[in-house]
Amino acid sequence: MNNKRTSGFWFVMISGILIVVLLLLGQTMSFINYEFTVSLGLQEPVDQIGKIGVAVNKAFGVGDTIIYIPLLIVGLIGLWHKKKWGIWSMVAALGITAYWPVVCLFIIFFSVSVPEVNFTDVYSYVVVLGFITLYGLWGIWYLYKIKIN
Numbered sequence: 001m002n003n004k005r006t007s008g009f010w011f012v013m014i015s016g017i018l019i020v021v022l023l024l025l026g027q028t029m030s031f032i033n034y035e036f037t038v039s040l041g042l043q044e045p046v047d048q049i050g051k052i053g054v055a056v057n058k059a060f061g062v063g064d065t066i067i068y069i070p071l072l073i074v075g076l077i078g079l080w081h082k083k084k085w086g087i088w089s090m091v092a093a094l095g096i097t098a099y100w101p102v103v104c105l106f107i108i109f110f111s112v113s114v115p116e117v118n119f120t121d122v123y124s125y126v127v128v129l130g131f132i133t134l135y136g137l138w139g140i141w142y143l144y145k146i147k148i149n
Helices: 007-032 034-039 046-080 084-110 122-145
Strands: none
Touching: 007 034, 007 046, 007 084, 007 122, 034 046, 046 084, 084 122
């Protein structure tokens, strides 16, 4: 791997660390204390998404906690130490990073006509989820371009 830490490297690292923190607060905590994550604004309340929506959010929280978060942490550590396994772990984590917001965005689009679902600000979801998807895709491309020894 290239020894120089470029602005792209720092963007991947800092954004990745921020995502880990948000995942721990919003996803891990969602299945431990869902109301806490709602109070932080990191999950939607039951009156907006219904009981099935809460169940889906909690399930994503479990999956994120046992697969995504550890993979992202291992990727960040490996990148910091300039290890090949760090690149591969991070590419896998960035694949998840690009995937989940697309799923969530289409859950929102497909649930617009569902009576117990009431998303109040779809535009903000599109912007935030779009940015996260672009970060994941850009990060994969960036890591692909890094020279691997």
